[in-house]
Amino acid sequence: MIRESLPDLANPELDEAVARKAARAATLLRNIARDYAPVVFANSLGAEDMVLTDLIWRGEIDIAIFSLDTGRLPVETYELIHRAEKHYGRKLDVFFPRHEAVEAYSRTHGSHGFYDSVEARKACCHTRKVEPLSRALTGRGAWVTGLRAAQSATRNKLKVISQDTANNLVKASPLTDWSEAEVWYYLRTNRVPYNALHDRNYPSIGCAPCTRAIQPGEDVRAGRWWWENADTKECGLHRRPDGALVRASAEAMAGKAELEAPPGAGRSRIEETQDSGLHLVHGRLERVAQRGDRS
Numbered sequence: 135m136i137r138e139s140l141p142d143l144a145n146p147e148l149d150e151a152v153a154r155k156a157a158r159a160a161t162l163l164r165n166i167a168r169d170y171a172p173v174v175f176a177n178s179l180g181a182e183d184m185v186l187t188d189l190i191w192r193g194e195i196d197i198a199i200f201s202l203d204t205g206r207l208p209v210e211t212y213e214l215i216h217r218a219e220k221h222y223g224r225k226l227d228v229f230f231p232r233h234e235a236v237e238a239y240s241r242t243h244g245s246h247g248f249y250d251s252v253e254a255r256k257a258c259c260h261t262r263k264v265e266p267l268s269r270a271l272t273g274r275g276a277w278v279t280g281l282r283a284a285q286s287a288t289r290n291k292l293k294v295i296s297q298d299t300a301n302n303l304v305k306a307s308p309l310t311d312w313s314e315a316e317v318w319y320y321l322r323t324n325r326v327p328y329n330a331l332h333d334r335n336y337p338s339i340g341c342a343p344c345t346r347a348i349q350p351g352e353d354v355r356a357g358r359w360w361w362e363n364a365d366t367k368e369c370g371l372h373r374r375p376d377g378a379l380v381r382a383s384a385e386a387m388a389g390k391a392e393l394e395a396p397p398g399a400g401r402s403r404i405e406e407t408q409d410s411g412l413h414l415v416h417g418r419l420e421r422v423a424q425r426g427d428r429s
């Protein structure tokens with residue numbers, strides 16, 4: 135969000151909507167923590183993920199929080215980690231790439247090889263993001279993300295609960311129906327730390343060499359991997375339920391991704407059961423959705 139368009143702090147309509155959605159998200163997080171333990175939250179340190187960080191840490195919800203340090207993050211992101219840890223009196227669990235893999239990549243492609251080709255860029259993302267994510271998710275029952283449906287072109291498709299087939303885990307997105315204005319209203323009214331780059335027209339923040347500010351009128355995804363065609367932009371962190379990599383549009387908008395497969399294509403058991411109030415827990419179907427905790 136461009137700084138000038140941030141919502142007013144005294145906004146009764148947003149106040150009510152954000153309070154209601156925050157309470158519902160907190161309930162959902164508590165239920166996920168109870169039903170899928172051990173649960174982990176992959177904190178990308180973007181605006182949405184700072185909302186979830188606040189809900190989990192202030193609410194003392196039993197969900198571990200980790201971030202991926204690719205080694206190429208902007209200095210402002212490291213400063214945010216420092217400020218957040220001070221603010222909450224907690225430490226983020228940080229996962230790094232394997233140094234042998236980074237060294238091998240560097241020998242083959244050089245320090246900025248990701249600019250040379252899509253393949254070289256994806257190899258870098260795999261080394262610095264996908265492999266550490268896979269390690270961070272090992273042994274977990276579910277993982278939480280800050281994905282929002284409005285971040286993708288196909289709105290209202292993102293499910294609160296879905297099956298991450300790539301990591302063989304349940305994936306929960308409690309902010310599915312939040313708007314960007316609601317995210318920022320929550321951050322500001324609750325004085326949640328956020329990345330200083332957001333105030334400099336970086337709506338989506340990834341690694342420093344692969345992120346730039348956007349201009350007014352530009353798509354919010356324009357600052358991510360800006361030298362590539364839109365249809366190649368993904369880093370592999372998020373896959374659709376059918377296992378296919380998500381399109382770049384959502385990834386680039388906020389480091390997030392669209393989850394929904396094309397209608398009828400590759401539907402997983404969890405998707406097929408969502409409407410009936412059933413979801414998959416470690417291969418078993420359990421009835422959990424009638425508690426009013428899902429969007």
Ligand code: SF4
Nearest residue numbers: 248258259262341344
């Ligand atoms: S975003 Fe850029 S620097 Fe970061 S892992 Fe991907 S290619 Fe490498």
